[in-house]
Amino acid sequence: MARLPLLYVAMVILGLTAQGAAASKFASDEEQKWVKVHGWLMWASMGFLLPLGILLIRMSKLMINADEKPSSSRMWTCFYLHVCCQILAIALATGGVGVLFVKVGVGLNFTHQRLGLAIMCLVWCQPFIGLIRPNKGVPVRSVWFFIHWLFGNGAMFLGVINIYIGIRIYEFLSTTSIRTLNIIFSVQIAVMCFWYLLQDRCSHIVSQGRKHKLLPQLSMNQSMNL
Numbered sequence: 001m002a003r004l005p006l007l008y009v010a011m012v013i014l015g016l017t018a019q020g021a022a023a024s025k026f027a028s029d030e031e032q033k034w035v036k037v038h039g040w041l042m043w044a045s046m047g048f049l050l051p052l053g054i055l056l057i058r059m060s061k062l063m064i065n066a067d068e069k070p071s072s073s074r075m076w077t078c079f080y081l082h083v084c085c086q087i088l089a090i091a092l093a094t095g096g097v098g099v100l101f102v103k104v105g106v107g108l109n110f111t112h113q114r115l116g117l118a119i120m121c122l123v124w125c126q127p128f129i130g131l132i133r134p135n136k137g138v139p140v141r142s143v144w145f146f147i148h149w150l151f152g153n154g155a156m157f158l159g160v161i162n163i164y165i166g167i168r169i170y171e172f173l174s175t176t177s178i179r180t181l182n183i184i185f186s187v188q189i190a191v192m193c194f195w196y197l198l199q200d201r202c203s204h205i206v207s208q209g210r211k212h213k214l215l216p217q218l219s220m221n222q223s224m225n226l
Contacts, residue, residue: 041096046159053085
């Protein structure tokens with residue numbers, strides 16, 4: 001209990017509490033239950049499915065066969081899994097926000113809530129951006145890809161940060177520690193980050209064990225004729 005005042009001061013500094021109002025405990029067990037539901041839904045969407053979808057679409061670019069040609073079946077499988085993960089993530093995130101507004105009746109007084117609203121705007125923009133995807137080779141394709149990449153990765157990054165903020169707020173309001181879940185979530189994020197970084201070098205690692213066809217060396221006479 002001695003650490004609660006210090007935590008409250010830290011929350012004030014970070015802007016996690018409403019201006020001019022002190023954070024209070026949950027009004028009832030029912031309210032705490034729905035806050036838990038909100039937390040689990042946001043973890044499933046922003047903390048798991050959204051990063052997983054990004055990893056899957058990056059994997060589609062690594063699906064090459066022994067002849068170093070793209071495998072269309074595996075690439076499209078990863079693409080559709082990416083789409084399914086993103087759609088499910090949006091649905092769960094929307095449900096998580098809806099549960100909190102309907103059952104608890106919160107507003108936008110906290111930084112956690114304002115950041116969540118910004119994340120939801122980014123997330124809901126993604127399907128519409130995907131629908132207007134230009135064909136490859138068109139000059140505007142590069143601009144589209146950058147915006148799609150920025151919104152997706154930005155929503156994932158901010159979503160993870162907001163989950164940690166939400167965990168701290170829940171611990172403060174409930175006066176209980178969920179350190180074990182916090183550690184598990186951190187390990188999961190670390191594994192996904194490692195997977196994300198490994199994908200940049202995966203093709204190079206795989207190519208080390210393949211036999212590449214060497215170009216025939218030209219004789220001296222042939223090279224002189226060239």
